[in-house]
Amino acid sequence: MNDIIDxxxxxxxxxxxxxxxxxxxxxxxxxxxxxEIVISSVRMTLQLILVGYVLVYVFDHPGPLSTGIIIALxxxxxICTVLWKFRAKLTNPLRRVIVFSxxxxxxxxxFYFLLVVVxxxxxxxxxxxxxxxGMLIGNSMTGISxxxxxxxxxxxxxxxxxxxxxxxxxxxGAATREIINSTFDAAILPTINSMIGMGIVxxxxxxxxxxxxxxxxxxxxxxxxxxxxxILGAVSLTVIIMLQLGCRTFFNHQDQxx
Numbered sequence: 001m002n003d004i005i006d007x008x009x010x011x012x013x014x015x016x017x018x019x020x021x022x023x024x025x026x027x028x029x030x031x032x033x034x035x036e037i038v039i040s041s042v043r044m045t046l047q048l049i050l051v052g053y054v055l056v057y058v059f060d061h062p063g064p065l066s067t068g069i070i071i072a073l074x075x076x077x078x079i080c081t082v083l084w085k086f087r088a089k090l091t092n093p094l095r096r097v098i099v100f101s102x103x104x105x106x107x108x109x110x111f112y113f114l115l116v117v118v119x120x121x122x123x124x125x126x127x128x129x130x131x132x133x134g135m136l137i138g139n140s141m142t143g144i145s146x147x148x149x150x151x152x153x154x155x156x157x158x159x160x161x162x163x164x165x166x167x168x169x170x171x172x173g174a175a176t177r178e179i180i181n182s183t184f185d186a187a188i189l190p191t192i193n194s195m196i197g198m199g200i201v202x203x204x205x206x207x208x209x210x211x212x213x214x215x216x217x218x219x220x221x222x223x224x225x226x227x228x229x230x231i232l233g234a235v236s237l238t239v240i241i242m243l244q245l246g247c248r249t250f251f252n253h254q255d256q257x258x
Contacts, residue, residue, distance in 0.1 A: 016041070019037065019038075019041050022037055023037055023038070054070075055126070055130065058070065058126045058130070059126055059127060062122075062124065062125060062126050063124065064122075064123075064124040066126070067124040067125075067126050067129050067130070068124070070126070070129075070130055070133075071107075071110070071129065071133050074133055074134060074137045075102065075103060075106065075107075075137060078102060078106075078137050078138070078140070078141040079098065079099055079102050079103075081141060081145075082098055082102070082141060082144055082145050082148065083095055083098065083099075085145060086145075086148055086149070086152070089152050090148075091249055093249040094148075094246050094249045097242055097245045097246045097249060098144065098148065098242060098246070100241070100245070101144060101238050101239075101241040101242035101245065101246075102137075102140065102141070102144060102238060102242075104237075104238075104241060105140060105234060105237040105238030105239075105241055105242075106133075106136055106137050106140045106234050106238060108237065109136055109230060109233050109234035109237060110129075110132065110133050110136050110137075110234070111123075113132060113136070113226070113227075113230040114128060114129060114132065117226055117230070118132075118226070132227065132230070135227060135230075135231060136230055136231055136234040137234075139191060139231045139234065139235050140234045140235050140238040140239075142190070142235075143187045143188060143190075143191065143235035143236075143238060143239050144187070144238050144239055144242050146186060146187045146190075147183055147184070147186075147187040147239045147242055147243060148242065148246070150182070150183040150186055150187065151179065151180075151183050151242075151243060151246055151247065154179035154182070154183060155176070155179060155247070155250050158179060159257065162175045162176060162179075162257060163257060166255065166256070166257070171255065172247070172248065172251045172255050173247075176247045176250075179247070180243045180244070180247060183239075183243055184236075184239055184240055184243055187235070187239045188232070188235055188236055188239065191231060191232050191235050192232070194228075195228055195232065198224075198228065199221075
């Protein structure tokens with residue numbers, strides 16, 4: 001295999017031409033996104049540089065404590081991102097449901113994937129734990145964000161339909177079944193679509209990174225198949241837990257809409 005081509009600061013700087021291109025487009029089209037584009041680009045750069053130095057230290061000094069702290073920070077950041085995005089729309093019970101769903105859904109899938117599928121030893125090996133946990137938590141954060149948004153919209157726009165079903169004797173679960181089903185379907189659809197186009201339309205980031213690092217493509221493919229199935233499971237489990245428990249937060253103890 002060929003040696004890895006290291007990118008110099010100049011080469012990385014040349015990649016920012018793409019940011020300038022987007023800024024020109026939004027300015028010409030009158031789309032007010034310049035500040036967000038600049039902030040997101042700078043933030044992404046600083047975060048990745050910081051994470052890079054942290055990972056260098058963690059990889060050189062592996063241990064259960066450092067690996068556990070990194071997973072905890074990922075979870076906290078993902079949860080805070082979701083809570084902040086919907087801060088004006090969330091009730092306290094729904095906030096607790098989001099926290100519980102993210103933790104249970106992602107952590108159970110992460111440890112199953114690492115201990116049963118990959119079977120790493122020791123279990124805290126950061127070379128495997130950090131990237132795999134990041135992918136599962138990141139995709140679950142996206143899925144639960146979409147799920148929360150659609151659940152709130154569904155319970156608001158279809159309030160009269162739910163109330164009619166309750167009047168006719170339906171339980172809260174039956175009255176909200178269609179809302180939960182449609183929301184769950186929409187939340188996992190991006191993951192399903194990425195699986196459909198994977199390998200033909202595009203090569204995913206994990207597989208590309210492994211190939212660039214010199215790993216045999218067939219090995220990279222095996223890991224990519226496994227991780228995509230893990231992502232599908234983590235997103236689905238996280239979202240369905242949130243929907244089943246979150247939907248109950250819209251009702252009182254008498255099964256009436258709040």
